Amino acid sequence: MENLSTIERILAAKQSLPGALLPILHDIQDALGYIPPDAVPSIARALNLSRAEVHGVITYYHYFRQTPPGRHVVRVCRAEACQSVGCEALATHVQSALACEFHATSADGDVTLEAVYCLGHCAVGPNIQIDETTLHARMTPEKFDRLLAELRSKP
Ligand code: FES
Known part of the structure; x- marks a missing residue:
């Protein structure tokens, strides 16, 4: 799936940076327009975080969308x-x-x-x-x- 390869590419590029979660979330939203809920497990695995931690950050910042935006x-x-x-x-x-x-x-x-x-x-x-x-x-x-x-x- 195209979204999945985009997410994998972003994770590979950024996962070793200190404090990588926010840059990764920004890059995913920039690329896809939102953070697909099914990206959360991959992000959590790559950063050694729990899914709840990743979800908590996504929902804390109103900037991050969990559904595709309008036109x-x-x-x-x-x-x-x-x-x-x-x-x-x-x-x-x-x-x-x-x-x-x-x-x-x-x-x-x-x-x-x-x-x-x-x-x-x-x-x-x-x-x-x-x-x-x-x-x-x-x-x-x-x-x-x-x-x-x-x-x-x-x-
Ligand atoms: S308060 Fe700065 S642009 Fe609205």
């Missing part, structure tokens, strides 16, 4: 500077527009919604990020609705 990932910054300029109202609107909560995917599979705690552009909040690379500053509910319509119109 797009929207991250809403909910850290302090963005809070001071209305990110919580924006977050409520985004959840309503997508009809899903944080750490979930819209029913049509288009968008996975995640929270993030600072995107490094605090002076121009509220900020959201779409698909790892695209930052949108001074976000408003109206701007978000336009962006969402654009996202959904792409093939």
